[in-house]
Amino acid sequence: MKTTNTLLHFLGAKNITKLLVIPALFAAGTASAQTKDPVVDNIVKEETENSQLVPLAQQLFDGIGPRLVGTPQMEKAGQWALEKYKGWGITARYEKWGDWRGWERGVSHIDMVTPRVKSLEGTQLAWSPGMKKAVTAETIILPEFADSIAFQKWLPAVKGKFVMISMLQPTGRPDYNWTEFATKESFDKMKADRTAQTDAWRKRISNTGLTARTLPSALEKAGAAGVITSNWSAGFGVDKIFGAYTKKTPTVDIALEDYGMLYRLTESGSKPTIKIQTESKELGAVPTFNIVGEIKGTEKPDEYVMLSAHFDSWDGGQGATDNGTGTLTMMEAMRILKKVYPNPKRTILVGHWGSEEQGLNGSRAFVEDHPEIVANLQVLFNQDNGTGRVVNISGQGFLNSYDYIGRWLSKVPANIREQITTNFPGAPGGGGSDFASFVAVGAPGFSLSSNSWSYGNYTWHTNRDTYDKVVFDDVKNNAMLTAILVYMACEDPAKTSRDKAVLGINPRTGEQNKWPAQTKANRHGGFE
Known part of the structure; x- marks a missing residue:
């Protein structure tokens, strides 16, 4: 030690x-x-x-x-744990402490249909609303705006389109791969380009007057067919998968490789169209719980x-x-x-x-x-x-x-x-x-x-x-x-x-650090 x-x-x-x-x-x-x-x-x-x-x-x-809160899989896992403890002779209990928005993931199909046919790697985000039927529509990229007024003038253009709201990554290779094989000059250039693009994209979002959390809802209200993200996790073939902020139209994350292809086709004027069918069920308020075992x-x-x-x-x-x-x-x-x-x-x-x-x-x-x-x-x-x-x-x-x-x-x-x-x-x-x-x-x-x-x-x-x-x-x-x-x-x-x-x-404030304060649990979540 x-x-x-x-x-x-x-x-x-x-x-x-x-x-x-x-x-x-x-x-x-x-x-x-x-x-x-x-x-x-x-x-x-x-x-x-x-x-x-x-x-x-x-x-x-x-x-x-997986055991997303509010899903049948979380409930099933809780019952499984109780049975395991019982089999080992350990007392265990199910402690309900609140409720959460219930949701169940269904089948997803995401395909590019023009300019050629290709099934895309993607995942509907947690709590994404289900679709009654498949929708085929053109993709459109969130453009740059001078300010929120310009954004509001552009907003009607999203009607019936799938809107891409993540930036195009300059590389799909993780940094350790660049470290191993690239020249220093090439690696430094890529990092500088990536930093500049990231800063520019953040400004693109902020100039709408919205945030990454509130933008999808605004696009949905304006009639977008759906929202497309690509939350790359800086490794080969890996994306972060979190929750959707839309209530009626789907939000899907498309893997960096396929997202980049769609982005470049859209940017070049090729007008690709994609077909999305995502199924899910809303289950209302369901119990959320802890499993507590005791010897x-x-x-x-x-x-x-x-x-x-x-x-x-x-x-x-x-x-x-x-x-x-x-x-x-x-x-x-x-x-x-x-x-x-x-x-x-x-x-x-x-x-x-x-x-x-x-x-x-x-x-x-x-x-x-x-x-x-x-x-x-x-x-x-x-x-x-x-x-x-x-x-x-x-x-x-x-x-x-x-x-x-x-x-x-x-x-x-x-x-x-x-x-x-x-x-x-x-x-x-x-x-x-x-x-x-x-x-x-x-x-x-x-x-x-x-x-x-x-x-x-x-x-x-x-x-x-x-x-x-x-x-x-x-x-x-x-x-x-x-x-x-x-x-x-x-x-x-x-x-x-x-x-x-x-x-x-604290060197940033010059003040003494304080012990963390207690925060209350959110006992009725997911309905915001």
């Missing part, structure tokens, strides 16, 4: 003496790691010899698929150690690495703990959160609804940034986190522990994933942050977030790590400290 010493930045002078404790602490931790612990050994043995991750992944990713504590049942991962996903792919792998890490850790550590001293809980993708809503609702658990939370461990093995744990601004996390990590096998960099006390996370919902109210929540595996470009919210991107050896690593940390947190005779570090000065 590597330790990054950032305490001087965050602590006041009266706390500087605590720095001296850290080297001795981890030296002692390394020595103690040599002491055999039968529970730790059994955790490693169970995951090594009897891992259930592969069948769980196949059932969840291939069988059920009751024997000595301190009213103190809690939590495992945490969001259950929902976007639905361009299968939601495999965001956050299927985090979900399976926590399920597998719970299965192992029930088998090898069935009588924990503290109560073990697992939270599978709904609607994280729309603003951490499930975990925020849990924090609001269960103050008694939050007040007695020993620790929470959350995993949510891809399939990679855990390589970083930050103290999230808790002054003494180096103490208890350091002690618990000392029991982790060296081949896992030595890959992890720690950063104490770190800074409190204000968002990004569900641990932040707990940090905001001063409860010790920590992110088990993973190695990248090109997560940001290739699988985070993309059409390529699928089973085949899972690296099972790394997920096994994370299941073992999580189970051991939970075991150690349950056994620790001391209750964790919630003392906060003195936060540093």
